[in-house]
Amino acid sequence: MNPLKIVLAKSTLSLLLVLGLSWSFSISSVAQVLSPGTCGTASPDPEHLSYLEAIGEAYRNGLDMSISRRDSGGLSRIYIPFKAHIVRAPGSNNYMQVPALLTTLCELNQKYRASGIQFYLKDLPNYIFDGSLYYHTGWTQGNTQMTTYNMSRVVNVHFVDLSAMGLCGYATFPGSGAGTTLRQGGLMMSVPCSQPGNTTLAHEMGHYLALPHPFEGTSPQPQGVFAERVTRNTNEPAPRLNSNCATAGDRFCDTPADFIGNRWPCNGAAPQDTDINGDAFRPDATLFMSYSNDNCQNKFSAEQMNVMRYTLTGTSGGNGPRSYLLLPPMPAYDSVRSSTTLIEPAAGAPASPANWVYFKWTAAPNATMYYVRVVRGITLMFERWVSDTSLLYTGPDLASNGNYSVTVRPFNPASTCAPSSPSRSFTTTTPFGLSTSGLIDRHFRVYPTVLRQGEPLFCQFSEATEGIDAMEITVRSMQGQSVYQNRVMDAQALQTIATEKLSPGIYTLEARTGRWSKAIKIIVQ
Secondary structure: OOHHHHHHHHHOHHHHHHHOOOOOOOEOOOOOOOOOOEEOOOOEOHHHHHHHHHHHHHHHOOOOOHHHOEEOOEEOOEEEEEEEEEEEOOOOOOOOOHHHHHHHHHHHHHHHHHHOEEEEEOOOOEEEEOHHHOEOOOHHHHHHHHHHHOOOOOEEEEEEEOHHHOEEEEEOOOOOOOOOHHHOOOEEEEHHHHOOOOOHHHHHHHHHOOOOOOOOOOOOOOOOOOOOOOOOOOOOOOOOOOOOOOOOOOOOOOOOOOOOOOOEOOOOOOOOOEOOOOOEOOOOOOEOOOOEOHHHOOEOOHHHHHHHHHHHHOOOOOOOOOHHHHOOOOOOOOOOOOOOOEEEOOOOOOOEEOOOEEEEEOOOOOOOEEEEEEEEOOEEEEEEEEOOOEEEEOOOOOOOOOEEEEEEEEEEOOEOOOOOOOOEEEEEEOOOOOOHHHHEOOOEEEEOOEEOOOOOEEEEEOHHHOOOOOEEEEEEEOOOOEEEEEEEOOOOOOEEEOOOOOOOEEEEEEEEOOOOEEEEEEEEO
């Protein structure tokens, strides 16, 4: 019999009976005194602490815990789906921007690399347009948000403004939080604390994967009998008290006793205190779960990594309290290591009509998606997620005679570190066509619908044509005579129709497949 199972049978039988095998840990309201910009995650309840103690006992006895499962590259990889919920208040630009999200997710994976846990973007961000859910003033809004918008079998990460609560973020422990089991709880992140270079997301994700603060139970009374002691000696001479690292603090014996429940620097100016034995505390400022300043933090301890992995996999690859995150497994992705280069609009190109701008860029190896971002100064005008290497923009967001810039960022769900392309400037002119709405159809887009003889006619077919093998494009005169015909094999590529041979007049552009046909009027002047 696996010795790990023996220990769990001895150490956690009563725990499992209490939990009803459902891992339904409860969580009380915030137990520690909060300081501005800190973490609002509640203290773990006794059942959760017993869970940590049982895992720690098995680990320190050298049994086959999750931390020891390795492949040739170190710890075996565990892939977890990351679902971003971006809340936006009407009229405000102070929401989580996509470039920051992609970079922050990249940094999260770098911080968790040693643990073997990696996160991948689950579909596109879910935008929530609700000012009442953006500015949080209490816990009720977070509960409402998670109950309403959480998805199943993903880590639900909500980006909001927690400044009124004095928080950078908070998370729920396994088995706690709003929502049902497969979509229960998550992370609530304050946008200013979620930018690249910040460690708050790594910290809160640690809570979500069962880690407490290293100063848990110690910061209120560092000399108290129940506070964690500095010594790791289990046989201290009287009157000194023995080590209690396995049953106090965060329950990890490889994280030094910590007493600092506020943000602190690691430059020698940290607070000082002693424990009940008179030993000076020397907390580890490099731990992501501490309250040291962000620039100090760079690691999880081995026991912390073990608990996070065990929380995901359990003893048999599927009975951990968050094992539901492992199904379905992530599709295979390779790393996106290079950026892309913009081709269109070309540098110095003539102005494009404000409602018809063609963007094209080079492919980046292993990228499955491209994030296109157009700004005017620092103001976002529009953004698009594109699976191809071109985009025909026909929307209403650009003004006539405007100066804009565009960037394109390649990525795939598991690889978001590649930078955006260099910015490319372009200008716009007066929109062409009968109307913007007249240019866009469910199946295809045509521009311009009013044009001069010799001016090229453009058309592009939308994703609604996916799966269609071929399409016939025909231009007919008012008498029904075919003056242009072409068989299109790549319906979503931009098509160019020469008009030099068309006399001024009214024409009909027809698109026909075996499933449908559509016609749009064209005027040649």
